[in-house]
Amino acid sequence: MANTFVGIGGDAAGMSAASKAKRENPELDVVVFEKGEWVSYAACGMPYYVKGAVDELDDLVTISPDEFRSERDIDLRTNAEVVAIDPDAAEVTVDADGDTYEQPYDDLLIATGASAIEPPFDGLELDGVFTIHDMDEADAIEDYVTQHEPETAAIVGGGYVGIEMAEALSARGADVHLYEMLPHVLQPFGEPVASVVEDHLREHGVELHLETAVSGFRGDDRVNGVTLENESVAADIAIVGVGVSPNVELAAEAGLELGPTGAIATDEYGRTNVENVYAAGDCAEARHVVTGDPDRVPLALTANRAGRAIGQTVTGDPTPVGDIAGTAIVKAFDLGAARTGIVDEERAREAGFDPVSVSISAASRAHYYPDGSELTVTLVADREGERVLGGTVVGREGAKRIDTIAMALHGGLTVSELQNADLAYAPPFSPVWDPILTAAKVLDGKLE
């Protein structure tokens, strides 16, 4: 009898694992349970669907359920929810179409993802108040905007989703108010990025309410305002994007160990503490390349990569899921903002380093070449050993250069090694000293 590989969750990690496993071993039975309708979709693209930059919600689907079934021979079961895992019996319990049944596995992948956090706000149930973490929500937001043409929008939370939805709803004609409890937006990116982004958001007409706590929403059936401590501001639509929490209940009930971040603890192969049970994607931890500690960074590449590696491992070719650097990039109107590793001295000290950092601004192209713009680069290093710990890049063009810093982290480079990296130069693409090299030069000076 062929072995069976079972996946719980049909998005990035689950379908990457299923596809890779089946490709490596066509004899393997591969079964994936997805509790909803949608599989293998680009959640990161949803704000652009709302914005109108992507025509159809279906465009965000990379591979359809039917293609998985017919072309990849994966037994994909949608609207089928795994409600229990029994590691001793090596089986899962499934609710589907009103029936309940058991599905045995030889190897199991938990890829249950994460859910949008719903803060204890009044009025969350009002029409026009949304989180945006799955395709149905994206669809509902788009419908609502089309139907009601909101004049004002309240975005609660200044993270990726908040920034992207500010752009999207602004493009749809709304006056956008963005509420953030902390002193700055984009908290994971550090202050130098945040202040550039904040100025830019304001230039684009977004009204920022920093250090402002929202307590809820008001309205009758439909939302018409957001409630703050001492006032109420009009809002015809509200988006709550205050982060996600990993979906770990199923795993925890089955006795799987959770790590310090609250996500499922895994080793370098994505294995949990229970034999033949793996976890990957937004519900799982991964090892941080700089600290060597477990971390939780719910991003698409991490999920895809870990899923694919696990698909390889379960077919007999043990493959590490790879370390994460927390590399991320976000578009804010005309800006790109990017981060990798440890982005400021405070966080570096918390991780046990003796940090030094710089923030510089430099042109994205040769000074005389047309249409360049300013890039702000932050670099953080450890005084001891002078290793690069992380950094950020923000500007109108060139934010993807963050990958250069990410590669320095993966290579374990010192500041002086980064400074001596032979990066590409021609006037239309960069100054002679790429802004990242300039930042490394200045940081190297501070290390002496």
Next chain:
Amino acid sequence: MANTFVGIGGDAAGMSAASKAKRENPELDVVVFEKGEWVSYAACGMPYYVKGAVDELDDLVTISPDEFRSERDIDLRTNAEVVAIDPDAAEVTVDADGDTYEQPYDDLLIATGASAIEPPFDGLELDGVFTIHDMDEADAIEDYVTQHEPETAAIVGGGYVGIEMAEALSARGADVHLYEMLPHVLQPFGEPVASVVEDHLREHGVELHLETAVSGFRGDDRVNGVTLENESVAADIAIVGVGVSPNVELAAEAGLELGPTGAIATDEYGRTNVENVYAAGDCAEARHVVTGDPDRVPLALTANRAGRAIGQTVTGDPTPVGDIAGTAIVKAFDLGAARTGIVDEERAREAGFDPVSVSISAASRAHYYPDGSELTVTLVADREGERVLGGTVVGREGAKRIDTIAMALHGGLTVSELQNADLAYAPPFSPVWDPILTAAKVLDGKLE
């Protein structure tokens, strides 16, 4: 008495060294001899001046001679040519304004650069036949184009200069013919880049004559054609860009050792075989990060970086000049084409490796996000040890991602380590798997 640091040559390497040395030790006497008028200019910007994208030739000058003298306190002597070096006496002989004098040094930097190769063509002396390797030539070309409005242009050589001048003269209204002796343009970039660039050049109306030897130019006073083996093609202007050769005569006459490439041999600190004599920039070799062997890659960053390091070394802080990877990028109309390290299997075998390579094409952005384009990525690795040896990137956007591969070379990463690099993803900037990661995935598959 203060020590004296003397530089020969007032461009990237020379002025970087002088500036850094003076900054580190204001007591040092710093003297730079430049045989021409222009110092510290961006030769790479000259095609864009001819094109009309840069208004003034002076815009290409980063720092003027007067600023070097008054603000940086550097004794910069223009129109002053060093005609001999006497290492035993530790002095150089200078010709300036009809006078000849000796200048003693404690440390000497040879930064004499390179010169455009002039092939043994007939008619090189005709009006309208140019090389483009210094500011006076750029000025003369611009004048000539403005005055004569050439209808047809002949570009001899399909390297950086040829490609950039094809774009420039096309923008100025000329029908451009590009002549290349080899089967492909951009020889250092390998065939996958060349074929993309060649298609693109043709789309932009450039007539390519590959595997075509030019024997000379015809015309009375002014050029009116280019002579091939069996025919003659009309040309109202001709640019010869067939490469550069290092200016090493002065060094060789003084007994300095040349390396295998014909440029001045140096160690990791830019020192020549003669005590207290350094060499940097287009006239000097540097160590290649992949092969560990001396190489000559006359590019601006290498010159700036080595100059700066030597400026630091001569003030008592020994600083390596850094390895080179031969990283380069060039704009060809709407394309960017980039390379780093060893770009094809043939060259890898010549360097003693057992190579394997892939070439893939992938989207620059998420498939559903507007305005993405195709990127072609080539990666080369060694079967033994599976280390990345180099690669290329070409496409309408994102060619600067070559830096990611360059960083893999500097970090000594294997293909599987590159594949697991945590690079930045968001739909407007990249697919989930950056094209470079996709190339690494495919290459990793070939290594198994």
